[in-house]
Amino acid sequence: MSKPDLSVEIAGIKLKNPVMPASGCFGYGREYSKYYSLSKLGAVVVKATTLKRRLGNPTPRVTEVTAGMLNAIGLANPGVEQVVKEELPWLADQNVPIIVNIAGETVSEYCQVAEIISHSGLAQAVELNVSCPNVKLGGLTFGADPVILADLVRQVKKVCCIPVIVKLSPNVTSITELALAAEQAGADGISLINTLIGMKIDLKTRKPVLANKIGGLSGPAIKPVALRMVYETARIVNIPIIGMGGIYKGEDAVEFIMAGASGVMVGTANFTDPYACPKIIAGIESFMIAQGLKSLEDIRGCAL
Amino acid sequence: MSKPDLSVEIAGIKLKNPVMPASGCFGYGREYSKYYSLSKLGAVVVKATTLKRRLGNPTPRVTEVTAGMLNAIGLANPGVEQVVKEELPWLADQNVPIIVNIAGETVSEYCQVAEIISHSGLAQAVELNVSCPNVKLGGLTFGADPVILADLVRQVKKVCCIPVIVKLSPNVTSITELALAAEQAGADGISLINTLIGMKIDLKTRKPVLANKIGGLSGPAIKPVALRMVYETARIVNIPIIGMGGIYKGEDAVEFIMAGASGVMVGTANFTDPYACPKIIAGIESFMIAQGLKSLEDIRGCAL
Amino acid sequence: MILEIEYINNLTSDIWEMKLNGDFPFNNVQAGQFINIRIKDSYDHLLRRPISIAEANTDMQSLTIVFRVVGQGTKWLSQRQKGDKLDVMGPLGVGFPLPDYNRKVLIVGGGVGVPPLYQLAVDVSKYTKNVHILLGFRNARECFWQEKFADKGELVIATEDGSRGVRGFVTDALKAYKSYWDYVYACGPRPMLKALKQYFQGQDVKGYVSLEERMACGVGACYGCVCSSEDRGENFRICKEGPVFPWGEVDI
Amino acid sequence: MILEIEYINNLTSDIWEMKLNGDFPFNNVQAGQFINIRIKDSYDHLLRRPISIAEANTDMQSLTIVFRVVGQGTKWLSQRQKGDKLDVMGPLGVGFPLPDYNRKVLIVGGGVGVPPLYQLAVDVSKYTKNVHILLGFRNARECFWQEKFADKGELVIATEDGSRGVRGFVTDALKAYKSYWDYVYACGPRPMLKALKQYFQGQDVKGYVSLEERMACGVGACYGCVCSSEDRGENFRICKEGPVFPWGEVDI
């Protein structure tokens, strides 16, 4: 049998396979490039980038829970200027598409970062992390209200000439309402899910383990919620969806594709196994061979 | 050392310990009474009871996921008349407080069920399951909107002479908003969390495993989310909170108590181990002895 | 209950036989009942796996199960070794009611529906010598326990590809019999059970089928495993009121 | 990388020593680096556990670690047996820079901060004979590797209850020395490191400390394990830029 075709197209970007490391779980790619060539990946998604450098939260910032982990990194990053100067040029030489995850506390911050990334010519897309608290609106996250979200997307689209993917937070009553708002405001794609908000208490200190008290839950524990949200969203939007949440194996990725995702992102799994992404790519390929699939289009959304 | 005191008081009901099997995971108690005496439990919470008998959803109704399970039982139950006639009298003889979980599609259904239970004199409290879709409002659940929730609680309180506990759904943007609404409407206690909505796809059939497609995620996978919601809620309400979600060991229960819960409920763990509840009670007691705690008041909310 | 594995054997490419010893109410087992097995002491698999009791031997204080590897749980089970311990609950559910003395009995099984019928054949053979046993497999390589069954009644094997016995499904093989039966006991895939029930429609025969459904509690507490009875407008819990039902009482 | 356990030994009531063999860049190990160990092949524990390399022996192609059982992961590790395989990543991080020739060196360790200092003592002793080693433990029962260290320098033990060596903390024992040092290397609890840094404040000595923080990736990708440098207004990743830092560069 001829090799199956794993390539996908998302928001106009051609990827050799649907697997991308998730934002915040892969730094700027340098660390994992020691384990395998980044050119094997569909794309690389870099850490959340903000206008100004951020040191992030106090430690402990990470802790383990059953089938998952909690993190409260606090968007630590050197700021967009530094990222464009020091990180992206190196990554751009690795022969892999780059998606830059961006965050901000005001619409204008998002817009400035998106514009700088877009003008740098070094990235193929931006991914808006809308789980950040909107300081102007008293801490409500951008991703919790469809009107606020739509306005953000519209403003960013105005200044950004590369595709804009909106990464939704799962901590909402209706994911579809937000996905629709993003689509209508002009988003080129939707990625989901970001982390669920969780907590762990240390029985010895009798206090929350994380210095920030609450943190984002990721890993296999959240996979059923993620899959359900991809499924619900795929039924109502027409723009491509990138699914993530607890993907550890090729089969997990296939489930997301069957639920309607065009691509998948892999976060926590990188920490458990530095070779997670290439193994997942190989796992998807094995599944396609076993099932006689020529292209991922044969199964995309088949569970809808 | 003298034996620690595990007793708690919730909404005026005195329980010998804080551990109760969660609604829907313990039938009406008969099955597990073959494994141990129900009088060991803090209370027994029975399955969701509706006005009319319900057959529930088609099968498969349950499936396993990593560190959890999905269920879409569909509120199968024989209806309140039958429950009061056939089930509660037997349970009332077991020397354990009874909490009846009730559900409905309209405010009037909830009220009728609550009234019948309350008048039966067989239960010590009702627990309103507000994760049910409100048919009058086009399927939005009662637990998703604070105004609708407050109205429901107010109406039920009018007709129900036993304490009313409101069981919140975690599938919302702001759990605290709903908890406050319930408290202000007169709820005597809050229990949380019900299941997160999730999904699993069968790679062989390429369709969702559950006949209902989506289902409720329970088990250790949801514990961090549950704990965070108890913590957030405990910081703003003054009525007692009953925490649940993935409690499998005494230590898990202690985490919930440290986060501010007065009692805990145990669901999925019963399926893994029929002796889960007595083991959890013993685990709490061991922890108290090891830490020299006389009463659970010594640690309740200490992580807040 | 904690049982110890006395042996584990490969019967076909993906079917395994396992014998268990330990403290278990062996003499209370009714053919058709099942045990519910914990998979690993970890959070990876929280739900137990229901597996029918294929043989319960009070004298030897042992229990035999036969299972097909279909997923992670059964794969794990197949990797256990002699001496390993298993955490099981059981015997659970309601099994096959035994026939009146000297009646004519037909036992029909398909695939991994076959094992619990062995204990049934053992028990039934104490009540009557008129036992026909008809077992269907995909092909000769998938057959197992043929001699054991041949010992307990008149055995016919059907294989889909004709590589052993009659070619075709058990319902095809059925047509060759020149008998009538007072009791028909069956366990196997739903389509087989459905075809059987239809085949005997209108005949004066007591039919019992063993059903399967995904389970959570295995004891009747969660209402996860129901089957329906449209006629009676109600549901039954397969783990508690079943897994064996008179075929007239449930939709198949 | 998959390493095999050559032996596992109990050193104190809750401290274990484990020797590992296999394919590993033993000759690239710098004292103070660590390995990141996968706990079980299950979803129960997704994060690896960082454990310092206590000894790396290129000739014997072996790696020794010493760990205290504090939770589920280290408990699991302590239950492994000779011949079991471990999935490890490493060597990770940046270790202790070695001293110039013939300088005066002080090595200070506390509790399970002691093990990585053994490899350091081995390496340092190739550069200088002037090595003081000062190790603090809670009490005599908690002491381990005393002979091994005594072999590599002039050893002083301090115990909190005085049951062995000097009574008190390492900083108490420090006052008894009549020397000065060019290099101080330390690993142990934060309060110990803090006290040391204070003790040598203003002295012309190069100090290096090894820090700990909860980790996720262990390679620098997640920014989970940072320590801060208020002076420089920046953070360092302990797993990548550390775990060893010049004590002037980080807040302790």
Ligand SMILES: Cc1cc2nc3c(=O)[nH]c(=O)nc-3n(C[C@H](O)[C@H](O)[C@H](O)COP(=O)(O)OP(=O)(O)OC[C@H]3O[C@@H](n4cnc5c(N)ncnc54)[C@H](O)[C@@H]3O)c2cc1C
């Ligand atoms: C009463 C009863 C008796 C049974 N007796 C036998 C027997 O004797 N021999 C045998 O080989 N099989 C038997 N089965 C089927 C057996 O339980 C499943 O094959 C097994 O649970 C699959 O587990 P898994 O982890 O390998 O598969 P997975 O597909 O990984 O299982 C995932 C989940 O689905 C459930 N599941 C998957 N398939 C089935 C199924 N067919 N029925 C019920 N649950 C399922 C599992 O229990 C688990 O919760 C019986 C089932 C029931 C209900």
Ligand SMILES: Cc1cc2nc3c(=O)[nH]c(=O)nc-3n(C[C@H](O)[C@H](O)[C@H](O)COP(=O)(O)OP(=O)(O)OC[C@H]3O[C@@H](n4cnc5c(N)ncnc54)[C@H](O)[C@@H]3O)c2cc1C
């Ligand atoms: C660079 C480095 C080197 C280390 N070297 C050693 C050593 O040589 N010997 C030794 O005994 N210990 C060492 N530790 C500490 C060791 O990593 C922890 O004790 C261990 O991870 C605890 O795991 P657990 O599952 O037993 O505990 P649990 O408390 O169950 O762990 C839960 C989670 O917390 C993390 N965690 C808990 N305590 C610590 C801690 N002190 N530091 C970092 N993470 C923690 C675990 O990694 C895990 O993610 C080192 C830590 C670091 C960062």
Ligand SMILES: Cc1cc2nc3c(=O)[nH]c(=O)nc-3n(C[C@H](O)[C@H](O)[C@H](O)COP(=O)(O)O)c2cc1C
């Ligand atoms: C340590 C860590 C840091 C993360 N940082 C970011 C981030 O900067 N921006 C973002 O959009 N998502 C961030 N995420 C969320 C992940 O990109 C991903 O959405 C989530 O972890 C779910 O996927 P997983 O279960 O595969 O990890 C982070 C997750 C982790 C674990």
Ligand SMILES: Cc1cc2nc3c(=O)[nH]c(=O)nc-3n(C[C@H](O)[C@H](O)[C@H](O)COP(=O)(O)O)c2cc1C
């Ligand atoms: C099979 C099953 C049935 C349930 N039925 C109900 C129900 O009828 N009413 C209700 O309020 N919650 C119901 N729940 C939710 C549980 O009571 C509990 O809130 C949830 O499972 C989280 O706890 P756990 O992780 O300990 O299972 C059900 C859960 C399960 C698994």
Ligand code: FES
């Ligand atoms: S599996 Fe729970 S009722 Fe049958």
Ligand code: FES
């Ligand atoms: S543990 Fe991830 S950066 Fe250090």
